[in-house]
Amino acid sequence: MPHTSELADSHLLKKDHLKGFLRKLAKEYRLVAPVRNRHSDVLFTVIDDLDAAEIELNEPPQNSLKQFFLPQQERLYTYTTSPEGYDFQPIPTSIPPTVYFGVHPCDLSAVLYMDVVFSRRQRDPFYLRRRQGSVLIGINCNSPAPKCFCNATGSGPFIEMGSDLQLTDLGDRFLVEAGRTSGHGLIERWQGFFAAATDKDRAARYQAFLEARGRFSRQVHVEQAIRRLEADAVPDEVFAELSLRCQDCGGCAYLCPTCTCFTISDQPLDAISGQRLRSWDACTFAGFTAMAGGHNPVQAKTEAIRQRFTHKLRDDVRLTGRPSCVGCGRCVGICFGGTDIVRFVERACQGSL
Amino acid sequence: MPQPITDIYLPRQAKVEQIIVENSQISTFVLAFSDHTYNNAFRHQPGQFMMVSMPHCGEAPISISSTPTRPGAIHLSVRRAGKLTAAMHGLRTGDTIGLRGPYGRPFPMEQLQKKDLLFVAGGIGLAPLRGVINGCLDQRDQFGTLTVLYGSRTPSDIAFQSDLGLWKKQGVDCRLTVDAAEPGWDGAVGLVTSLLDDLKPNVNQSTTLVCGPPLMFRAVLGRLASMGFSDHQVLTTMERHMKCGVGICRHCHMDGKMACADGPVFSLAELRQLKIMELDG
Numbered sequence: 001m002p003h004t005s006e007l008a009d010s011h012l013l014k015k016d017h018l019k020g021f022l023r024k025l026a027k028e029y030r031l032v033a034p035v036r037n038r039h040s041d042v043l044f045t046v047i048d049d050l051d052a053a054e055i056e057l058n059e060p061p062q063n064s065l066k067q068f069f070l071p072q073q074e075r076l077y078t079y080t081t082s083p084e085g086y087d088f089q090p091i092p093t094s095i096p097p098t099v100y101f102g103v104h105p106c107d108l109s110a111v112l113y114m115d116v117v118f119s120r121r122q123r124d125p126f127y128l129r130r131r132q133g134s135v136l137i138g139i140n141c142n143s144p145a146p147k148c149f150c151n152a153t154g155s156g157p158f159i160e161m162g163s164d165l166q167l168t169d170l171g172d173r174f175l176v177e178a179g180r181t182s183g184h185g186l187i188e189r190w191q192g193f194f195a196a197a198t199d200k201d202r203a204a205r206y207q208a209f210l211e212a213r214g215r216f217s218r219q220v221h222v223e224q225a226i227r228r229l230e231a232d233a234v235p236d237e238v239f240a241e242l243s244l245r246c247q248d249c250g251g252c253a254y255l256c257p258t259c260t261c262f263t264i265s266d267q268p269l270d271a272i273s274g275q276r277l278r279s280w281d282a283c284t285f286a287g288f289t290a291m292a293g294g295h296n297p298v299q300a301k302t303e304a305i306r307q308r309f310t311h312k313l314r315d316d317v318r319l320t321g322r323p324s325c326v327g328c329g330r331c332v333g334i335c336f337g338g339t340d341i342v343r344f345v346e347r348a349c350q351g352s353l
Numbered sequence: 354m355p356q357p358i359t360d361i362y363l364p365r366q367a368k369v370e371q372i373i374v375e376n377s378q379i380s381t382f383v384l385a386f387s388d389h390t391y392n393n394a395f396r397h398q399p400g401q402f403m404m405v406s407m408p409h410c411g412e413a414p415i416s417i418s419s420t421p422t423r424p425g426a427i428h429l430s431v432r433r434a435g436k437l438t439a440a441m442h443g444l445r446t447g448d449t450i451g452l453r454g455p456y457g458r459p460f461p462m463e464q465l466q467k468k469d470l471l472f473v474a475g476g477i478g479l480a481p482l483r484g485v486i487n488g489c490l491d492q493r494d495q496f497g498t499l500t501v502l503y504g505s506r507t508p509s510d511i512a513f514q515s516d517l518g519l520w521k522k523q524g525v526d527c528r529l530t531v532d533a534a535e536p537g538w539d540g541a542v543g544l545v546t547s548l549l550d551d552l553k554p555n556v557n558q559s560t561t562l563v564c565g566p567p568l569m570f571r572a573v574l575g576r577l578a579s580m581g582f583s584d585h586q587v588l589t590t591m592e593r594h595m596k597c598g599v600g601i602c603r604h605c606h607m608d609g610k611m612a613c614a615d616g617p618v619f620s621l622a623e624l625r626q627l628k629i630m631e632l633d634g
């Protein structure tokens with residue numbers, strides 16, 4: 001129920017006080033926030049100089065938080081091979097505790113989803129060591145961007161759970177809701193920045209939510225596509241047609257905040273040593289499932305994109321009760337083959353159930 | 354508070370203690386972890402696999418072909434298929450490789466107790482079944498009759514000859530066939546399905562464990578169905594590209610299931626719920 005706030009504890013932060021609060025946080029944490037750079041691109045960026053950074057809280061950032069928890073490429077181990085043996089050495093790293101500030105509900109939902117991926121069956125040490133000691137400060141979206149459809153995936157434009165602190169823009173001030181013990185801790189620690197919120201402020205938040213909900217420029221029938229996939233009612237031709245148009249670039253998977261498939265490979269450094277790498281991969285790549293001798297259980301031409309959409313809109317719904325597309329719209333902008341998830345949902349719903 | 358997290362991707366050193374050349378393409382590597390304590394404590398269940406590392410070759414999933422009833426050594430029977438497996442064929446006794454595991458859902462051994470077991474394999478497909486068969490022989494009174502049907506391309510391709518010899522001696526009904534005979538071969542010629550024609554199993558009492566290339570698999574399934582085997586009585590292990598081995602990287606996806614973690618052992622009844630190449634043709 002996204003209309004009533006379940007984040008019991010609410011406070012006010014004057015916009016004038018935001019920089020001061022962030023400055024305090026930056027003393028103890030690495031700070032990451034959406035920053036508009038000199039090319040006018042908005043990107044989640046590590047902020048070294050708070051005064052020089054233009055933090056952008058309205059326009060959704062082009063990248064998501066995925067790269068901070070699952071880097072595009074990371075070294076897992078170095079290895080050496082010699083007559084004495086073949087040995088792997090862990091790579092010493094220390095990941096600074098980090099505050100992720102200004103995270104939109106879609107991207108917050110995506111982090112919560114990644115938490116499931118990387119701890120459900122096995123606890124993934126490389127993901128979790130980045131995730132542990134991270135603080136998420138979210139911002140609800142008063143004005144969804146034209147590409148956004150989180151209302152159809154149940155992951156925005158306002159969110160109730162998942163962040164440590166959740167901000168709503170009320171004009172000259174933010175309503176700040178503390179979702180977790182760690183969030184309460186932050187407010188207690190720096191209580192000088194905060195004032196008590198009144199019922200009027202909470203009513204203003206609700207009003208903002210209602211208005212935001214009415215501002216989506218597209219209707220994407222995700223629920224219907226989910227039903228049709230579950231009923232096996234999406235014709236093979238839909239998958240074939242979109243697969244044929246997919247140009248195998250992987251852009252959708254790289255940009256997507258919930259695409260977490262990876263590959264592991266060795267990179268020799270010299271004859272007797274090398275490093276083992278983990279890198280982003282994409283289920284749409286023709287070689288993703290290829291086995292020795294060229295044998296492939298997935299028909300690359302006509303089935304390449306089936307896994308992408310059935311995983312997000314059917315398998316993950318079975319697993320977690322909700323799709324793992326969070327409606328951020330990033331893949332829609334990047335796909336030049338016209339095989340993005342919105343196109344799929346439209347095609348899947350034709351001849352509806 | 355952050356808890357220490359086990360480094361699940363870290364391979365451990367294992368030493369090649371012995372190499373059994375099974376045929377020109379397949380060898381069985383007898384391995385022991387260099388860390389003796391770890392080696393002595395290591396346990397697996399039949400049907401599970403290891404992720405094998407070879408220098409500069411990354412990793413590959415390989416079934417454990419030894420039985421848990423004989424702990425202390427891990428057997429991997431490997432067919433030369435590409436880069437990593439070819440590198441393994443260059444190994445000599447005393448060399449070290451990297452291993453992590455065991456992974457995957459094993460054969461449901463408790464459900465197989467008291468059953469007549471029919472093993473049907475082609476080529477390297479006998480590798481994952483070898484551990485089951487030897488396990489049954491080590492606990493002979495817990496299982497019914499044991500029958501092994503094994504298909505190879507030619508008589509000189511027949512792998513696991515010493516195992517087959519020992520099994521016969523211990524009363525296992527082993528029947529071999531080849532796709533193409535060679536001079537001196539007086540055994541059966543033809544698909545492994547033709548061996549099924551001569552069998553009169555007590556179907557209600559039996560479970561079949563099938564492992565081999567997709568074409569063989571489909572042919573065998575058809576034959577088993579006409580003999581009266583239900584989909585619940587047929588077990589197999591699935592082969593897919595794998596990177597993590599623990600259900601995260603998703604390379605082994607099978608219509609919503611992960612071959613590495615939901616399998617690799619599946620009953621045919623479970624596979625029928627999925628859209629997969631092995632059953633679709």
Ligand SMILES: Cc1cc2nc3c(=O)[nH]c(=O)nc-3n(C[C@H](O)[C@H](O)[C@H](O)COP(=O)(O)OP(=O)(O)OC[C@H]3O[C@@H](n4cnc5c(N)ncnc54)[C@H](O)[C@@H]3O)c2cc1C
Nearest residue numbers: 291292413414415416431432434435436437438593594595
């Ligand atoms: C659960 C399981 C158990 C297996 N058990 C055995 C066994 O006991 N004996 C045996 O000889 N073979 C077994 N295989 C197949 C074996 O994993 C492949 O032959 C091997 O990965 C080929 O790697 P390569 O580097 O030699 O070939 P290449 O073609 O050079 O491999 C290229 C890449 O593709 C991947 N890959 C290629 N083929 C496969 C494949 N079939 N399965 C998974 N990944 C693949 C490899 O990880 C590698 O990164 C098993 C496969 C699975 C999934």
Ligand code: SF4
Nearest residue numbers: 106141144148150156
């Ligand atoms: S998809 Fe929703 S949560 Fe994400 S930026 Fe757009 S409106 Fe905000």
Ligand code: SF4
Nearest residue numbers: 256325326328329331
């Ligand atoms: S599939 Fe597209 S819209 Fe959905 S979460 Fe991924 S990038 Fe965003």
